[in-house]
């Protein structure tokens with residue numbers, strides 16, 4: 001049985017939060033392109049795209065007034081937003097998803113913060129599946145910066161490039177070039 005048949009999921013992606021839906025689709029596309037840049041197999045690309053299209057599904061449980069709040073969030077609001085990977089795991093528990101897909105949901109904010117040193121994404125992902133949440137993070141940060149949100153304007157990809165370089169993704173320029181993001 002193929003991965004898709006085995007792990008077919010039915011989630012109401014067209015939720016009340018249209019902006020979240022756009023973000024999920026954008027991140028899935030960007031993650032797939034980054035996976036191609038990393039020369040991953042078709043099976044691994046499916047895992048990355050599937051994990052990315054549901055990575056923030058737990059945000060459905062967070063009040064939209066907090067998600068879209070302009071300006072500074074209180075500590076309580078920040079803590080609530082930070083629960084979304086675990087809320088996502090709870091929503092997904094009833095589906096037969098592989099651990100690799102669930103890891104993308106659970107660790108898409110965490111692993112990139114814990115990078116031991118600067119790395120080239122292409123070097124670590126090829127034999128290190130634990131790095132797949134980091135592909136989702138790179139796509140996530142990129143979309144978060146370049147997309148217009150209810151609480152912010154669209155910013156230049158140079159902003160996400162600088163942020164990701166600071167986080168330790170040394171090949172970010174090569175990644176952006178390969179996936180067609182033009183730095184100004």
Ligand SMILES: [Fe+2]
Nearest residue numbers: 055056108109
């Ligand atoms: Fe997230």
Ligand SMILES: [Fe+2]
Nearest residue numbers: 023055056140
């Ligand atoms: Fe996200």
